C-alpha cells in the first residue's frame with residue numbers, strides 16, 4: 677500500500693518535471709505551441725475567426741450615414757480619425773464615442789508618399805522620425821481634447837510605414853509599437869494569423885467598393901485558417917471608389933452576428949487585447 681502511494685507520488689513528480697521541461701523547451705522555440713493542438717491559439721467561445729470593421733479619415737459620411745446603420749445593427753467598429761476632420765462633425769463624433777465605438781489615431785496631417793499628389797507638400801520622404809513622433813503624440817492629444825478618449829490603436833496613413841528617402845529611409849513602426857496596442861496597415865493581401873502576427877503591423881483588408889459576397893468570401897477564407905480580418909473602409913454610402921456600400925455593410929453585419937457562422941466581431945483594440953493575453957498565457 678505504502679509502495680503504491682510512493683509509486684503514485686513518483687509518477688506525479690516525473691510528470692511535473694516533464695511538464696516543466698516541456699514548457700521551458702516550448703518557450704525557447706517561438707510559436708512551438710502553434711503546432712501543438714492542445715495549446716493552439718483559440719478564439720473565445722469556440723469561434724472560428726475574428727473580424728473587425730474599421731473606417732479611416734473621419735469622413736463625414738461615417739457620421740451622417742454610418743452611425744445610424746451601425747446602431748441599428750448593434751455593431752461596434754473602430755474609427756481611425758484625424759482631429760481636423762473630427763471638428764467638421766464634432767457632435768456626431770461625440771455620439772460615436774457614446775455609442776461605444778472605438779476611436780483610433782490616424783495621425784494629424786495624414787502624411788503619405790509624395791507620389792500621391794495630395795501629399796506632395798506633406799510627404800513621408802521629407803519626414804524624420806522626430807517629426808513622425810510629433811504627429812503621433814499631437815494627434816493623440818487633440819483627439820483626447822476633442823472626444824475625451826485616448827486612442828490605443830493607430831492606422832498608418834495610406835498603409836505606409838517609412839520616413840525619409842533612399843539610404844536614409846527609416847521605419848516608423850517602432851514609434852507606433854511604443855505608443856499603441858495596434859498599428860494597422862491598408863491594402864494588405866492577407867488576414868492576420870493570431871499565432872505570429874506583429875500587432876504593430878497588423879494587416880488591413882479594404883472592403884470599399886465590394887459586394888457583400890466578396891466580403892463574405894474574405895471572412896470565410898479567414899475562418900478556414902482561424903485568422904483575424906480587419907476590414908478597412910472610407911466613405912459609407914453607395915458602392916464606389918473608397919466607398920463601403922451601405923447594403924453590403926448591412927448584410928455583412930448580419931452575417932457576422934449570426935452565431936451559426938462562428939465569427940467574433942469586435943473592435944480592433946478588443947481583439948488585439950485578446951491576442952496579446954492569449955500569447956502571454958500560452959506561449
Ligand SMILES: [Zn+2]
Nearest residue numbers: 732733833834
Ligand atoms: Zn487615411
